[in-house]
């Protein structure tokens with residue numbers, strides 16, 4: 788396998804999860820910011836579904852973070868456990884990350900991101916934050932005594948979930964005190980070198996403040 792290239796957008800949670808996976812695997816990859824005009828032209832040629840991330844491995848071009856993460860897991864270490872039961876569980880957490888947490892927190896991010904505060908739709912923000920928090924008891928219960936969802940090391944589920952929590956936190960939706968295991972788990976990731984290096988620059992300083 789040659790050097791991987793990732794067509795990337797720093798704060799996109801789908802790109803962010805791929806960067807974490809690459810960092811956890813210790814796999815060198817070139818991150819190409821899609822906003823660069825040359826990269827944009829290449830992305831238009833390579834991405835039939837017009838989304839980032841796109842992973843290029845020599846003549847193999849993969850679009851969508853789902854297949855990209857599966858490919859990384861099948862061709863490198865650290866992302867998926869050996870047991871089929873545990874693998875299926877990790878994939879279930881990915882769906883939870885997108886359908887429960889992601890769907891709610893994007894409402895908050897989209898509402899706040901490009902508007903002055905006085906124009907924010909507070910109902911939309913409240914509703915997004917409420918939905919996000921309603922999703923947390925299931926994760927709190929699953930974390931148990933282990934440091935991470937799949938044991939002592941972070942893996943695929945954390946790649947997907949961490950950006951959702953980091954974005955939530957940066958946009959004013961923290962983890963309430965009634966979820967101590969999630970708070971500790973998030974803190975462990977925020978201090979982990981792979982998660983720090985994969986985070987957008989603006990977030991790196993915030994994460995340092997947190998730990």
Ligand SMILES: N[C@@H](CCC(=O)N[C@@H](CS)C(=O)NCC(=O)O)C(=O)O
Pocket residue numbers: 796798799800801837838839840850851852853
């Ligand atoms: N299901 C896709 C979703 C990717 C996605 O929606 N990416 C957004 C950025 S966060 C995107 O490319 N939007 C269109 C654009 O930025 O031009 C995946 O998992 O990769």
